[in-house]
């Protein structure tokens with residue numbers, strides 16, 4: 001589909017009813033013959049499970065599945081649904097190219113096998129000298145999942161819980177996430193197994209620089225290879241140490257060296273809007289559903305945010321920003337959970353006020369102001385509300401607690417917060433879930449904009465703001481002149497205050513946020529279409545997201561070929 005500049009312009013306006021975009025797509029909708037377009041007698045709660053290997057079917061029942069297998073389970077369900085379509089496409093290709101159908105079938109199977117495992121798994125162990133003079137060996141990882149597109153992309157997590165399976169799972173999620181929002185990267189992820197609160201800033205700098213060096217030595221990172229970013233417990237500070245290490249060593253002659261990592265501080269190669277991008281993106285994506293009357297009615301809800309209640313688990317980068325945007329839309333924050341427990345107030349918690357308390361104390365307990373305290377962070381899951389936002393970590397919503405969850409719509413800010421068994425229970429209850437691979441894709445989307453800015457060596461708007469302003473002034477003058485010619489009198493054409501602001505005060509952040517909103521709306525639109533096309537229930541957005549992503553990954557591999565010899 002060709003988007004004219006004016007169509008794009010219209011889309012980028014603040015959207016009061018994002019559903020009006022529903023007829024557009026980013027051009028990746030899986031249309032074609034041979035697909036399963038519904039009408040089968042398969043149980044909708046287990047759609048895609050039929051034909052999975054028994055060990056994967058088991059993953060769909062487990063209380064605490066292996067995280068990587070959990071992602072694989074979701075991907076394979078989508079592959080199952082898409083397989084007839086892939087085979088039909090191969091058949092058609094065979095007719096065109098003369099390559100025997102059998103060879104083509106092997107290729108379909110080859111592609112499916114390729115997606116199953118990460119392409120490169122790297123574990124490093126290096127010593128650091130602590131401030132007290134003792135030495136400690138640090139374990140760290142970087143995984144490249146699928147390099148159907150380069151560079152690969154994915155954050156770096158610092159946590160005591162980091163392990164190779166977790167990093168593998170997160171790298172696979174990156175592959176599907178990037179495909180879901182049509183950000184042209186393969187998937188990767190990194191992790192360092194430390195509790196950062198137990199290290200001084202000096203020690204954290206040593207760890208980060210050494211981790212960067214280990215990956216650089218192995219040629220695993222670089223602006224055209226693999227571009228890390230922030231994730232749990234990392235941010236601009238760590239990204240600066242990383243890029244600086246790259247620029248002072250291997251990348252010292254590379255003009256694009258700044259693009260070796262994203263999420264950098266503004267004054268050191270970063271982009272305005274990245275810090276809030278993941279939470280903002282979750283809100284952007286939610287708009288298309290929450291403001292859509294048909295969709296909300298289909299899950300037994302009224303449209304709109306006003307007066308709707310929400311609960312947030314994890315008040316870090318993602319959760320705090322998402323909560324702020326949901327509140328600004330008129331939502332009422334009922335509860336916030338962090339590691340130390342849950343606070344709850346049926347009259348609502350003021351997110352702005354709580355943020356001030358959180359920034360000073362880094363805990364929820366003791367906030368007061370009429371809030372009730374509950375000991376566990378998972379207690380938040382059972383509070384009746386309209387929207388639940390798990391924004392902490394993986395597998396918090398499981399088989400044993402899913403039945404007690406009492407909300408209409410779950411917005412996944414965290415990666416992998418819901419296990420497949422919980423998914424099925426929630427599906428049967430009619431709870432809609434906006435899945436992680438769309439929900440938190442705002443982060444990588446704005447990282448993509450940052451990377452483009454770095455390799456283009458120019459900030460957004462620098463070349464166009466002045467030119468656009470001049471063009472618009474000429475346009476207004478020309479309208480005024482035409483009116484004068486026609487009507488014979490001077491008519492002053494005054495831009496409205498809103499238009500003036502856009503014209504004279506636009507910033508890089510405005511462009512970034514419009515690009516983010518556009519990406520999230522388009523993807524959300526695509527998912528609604530995919531549910532319809534594949535006969536999925538409206539609440540089954542995870543399966544729709546995986547179908548849409550895997551289709552794109554598959555098509556890239558089909559076009560490129562699998563091997564180089």
Ligand SMILES: NC(=O)C1=CN([C@@H]2O[C@H](COP(=O)(O)OP(=O)(O)OC[C@H]3O[C@@H](n4cnc5c(N)ncnc54)[C@H](OP(=O)(O)O)[C@@H]3O)[C@@H](O)[C@H]2O)C=CC1
Pocket residue numbers: 230231232233234278313314315316317318319337338339377378391392393394396413414415416440441443444
């Ligand atoms: N930052 C980003 O741009 C992106 C993040 N994500 C995902 O979002 C999630 C959160 O990331 P982010 O906000 O960056 O991380 P942060 O470290 O900024 O925040 C996470 C918060 O959740 C808390 N937490 C951890 N476990 C629990 C729990 N079981 N119950 C309640 N609170 C808990 C953490 O506490 P403590 O510090 O004590 O561990 C921390 O305060 C992760 O799954 C991440 O992968 C996804 C896409 C992009």
Ligand SMILES: O=C(O)CCC(=O)C(=O)O
Pocket residue numbers: 153154155156177227228229230231262263415440441443444445447448
């Ligand atoms: O910003 C990025 O490149 C990746 C963010 C990330 O790690 C994630 O989306 O899980």
